[in-house]
Amino acid sequence: MVYFTICIPTRNRQRYCIEAIKAIAESEETDFEVIVADNSDEPAILDDYFRTELDDSRFRLLPPQATVLSMVDNWERTMPEVRGRWVCMIGDDDHIDASVLQLIRRYEREQPELEVVAWSRISYNWPDNRAIATLATIPLGHVTHIPDRKTVKDKLYRWSERESRPMGGFGIYHGAVRRSLMERIKRRYSDRYFEHPTVDFDNTCKVVTEAKAMVFCQRPFSVLGACVASNSASTQSFETMQKLVDDFYRDLGNGQQIQEDDFPFSPKLPGLAIFSSIAATTWWFCRKYGVDNAGFQENFVHSAIKECQTSRTVEDYKLKVQGLRLGFEAFEGGVWASQFNPPETFTPPPTENQVCGVVKDTLYVREAGLEKVTTPAEFYRFAEALLMPVKHVVSARKEFAA
């Protein structure tokens, strides 16, 4: 039994995965384990690395199975292997500071019922994923919040913020969930830990409904890396997104599908893979499990307009508008279609991803200018110069010198 388990499901991105492992292995924390769930076509690379280079009992490798698993199944098979009291999933091109377990310990002492801990995340594009100008983000706060459950539910199930993404965060992906909660989720939801192909939001939807107590720390403890082969990379190009969607659908096989019958916003529509997948997930969850999401449709119309306005070019904008318009016409007999009125003309921002500096307590960094920084872990170490030291967050210190 260890206190904290970090799971890294991976598929055919061994180079990034090995960097992630190396960086986490540098941690001096001892009360944690890392499970690497390899779903690659070539098992030898990680196997060799574990056998010949990585000499660290905190790490375990689950080799690929006979056939390629869908992402959700690869996540699913890690859970029975987890020995930690708390568990977290990160991507193979991400990074996490294992000292977050000290923070979880503190919160658990303060709230014995605690079942999910969320923290801010740093975002970072790997050097191979900068086809356009990119900015990394570093949230600069360090305060702890106990969220209001009703507000969180509104933001997640009803999309009440009307942004292009609903509120995420409270879940196993770049967050920590108590394993007992994961077991309860399995018992209550279709006898699986992870069910919907959009695994992160599947889990968040369930955790937000089920967790007895939740807490959020503004200080980031992990890095959402985006390498050229990652889902987030697809936001830079429609073509990349299309390829990833094709791969994603192929890997789903005969498993759980992204529902499209009563929610006709297909992730296959150009440029809408991420937006539609998340919406399809929260919609599916609320429908399947009878969770009240009244007001979602109206909010979602506004979110859809916002999503269009994140376009980089006029052509992208038109494609998104077209796709979403088709969706609204088919959705619930077209009753929401008249409210979907994105502006006729769209002017792409002239300075997309170029304005660095602080906006709303988040620092935007031109990562291409940091030549010595080449991985998410290196970027985290860079960012630590700007972040409240872990020991002060863990000790809940409130007094600082100016």
Next chain:
Amino acid sequence: MTVLSICIPTRNRQIYAMSAVRHMLACDRQDFEIVLADNSDDAAPLAQFAADCNDQRLKLLPPEDKVLSMRANWERIIPASSGEWVSYIGDDDYLDPKLCEVIRVTKKVVPNVDAMTWGRLYFTWPDVRTGPELTKMPSGSHLVGIKRDDMMRKLFFWEKASDRPMCAFGVYHGVVKRSLMEDIRTTFNNEYFGHPIVDYDNICRTLMVAKGLVYFERPMSVFGACKESNTMGLRDEKVAEKLFSVFRKEMDKEMEAADFPFPMELGLTAQIGHVIEAFKQEQGIEINAWEDNFIKACARNCETHYSRKAFEARKSGYRQAIKEWRGKKALALFEPKFKYRPDIPPFIGFHNNEISFDMDIGGAESAAEYYDILGNMMFPIELLEGRL
């Protein structure tokens, strides 16, 4: 046309000067020049360096037959420079040549601008750091027009001063139009710089003749502190004593103002006090009701000390000077408090439009590299015009 002359007076710290110059010359702009005024004991290192650079944008003024005072070394640069604007930095500092673009854009919105300054960045070179050092970076990026009257009150009346007046319009880590420097020369004694403490002397003079002041919130330069720099004297008593005695030995003018019994060695506030007093006395300027603010600034100067011993020594020195200067009653305003609490950790993060962070960020090994790293977190100069 040369828009900007970046003037770097240097003495026996060639490695630092070379680091800054090398980095500036890597900028592909052609509208600036660097004038390196070498006052070192050995002329060879910088002569060789300049030859190796082989760049028309670099002008080297070699050492003269005998060592010049700092003031004289500053003075000789302007006639040798050609930029429409002039800026001075120390040899262990850094300044971004993109300042040319900031000047161009500023002139569009404030046509009569003739003096600018900007947000501050500080960098202690790694070899002199004894542990982690925290510093601050302003996060703003606006061009702000400043009223001259407000600055007059801040400088000459020490209004809202910290341990120093909150006015930094001058050539040192600021930029001043050449025509303004010529106005200074013709208005005051046919010299660009009048007092051995050149930076504050220039601030006084600039403010008297400037017509348009603009403050750019975004930092454009770095104040460096290397082993031999004056800034290090602010941390170490012995270093301060040594530096000041060398400074006195090499200066070529009177430093102390008359009837102002504050020993220069007390600290920065006393020194700036002398510069401003000397300037006022020279120009026959008489003002009242600035003394209270100055006394409060003296208290803040004591409070900058981290050692109780140094704090008490300064406090006692300032007390004595204040008493002698304005009588015992004036001491009622002098209430320095020893505030340093090593048990309270410093804040890191974002507060009051400033980011507080560890100076070791990105492992910068020079002031130039440090500026480059922080440049990735500051508003891009290229976008300034588009935001007007």
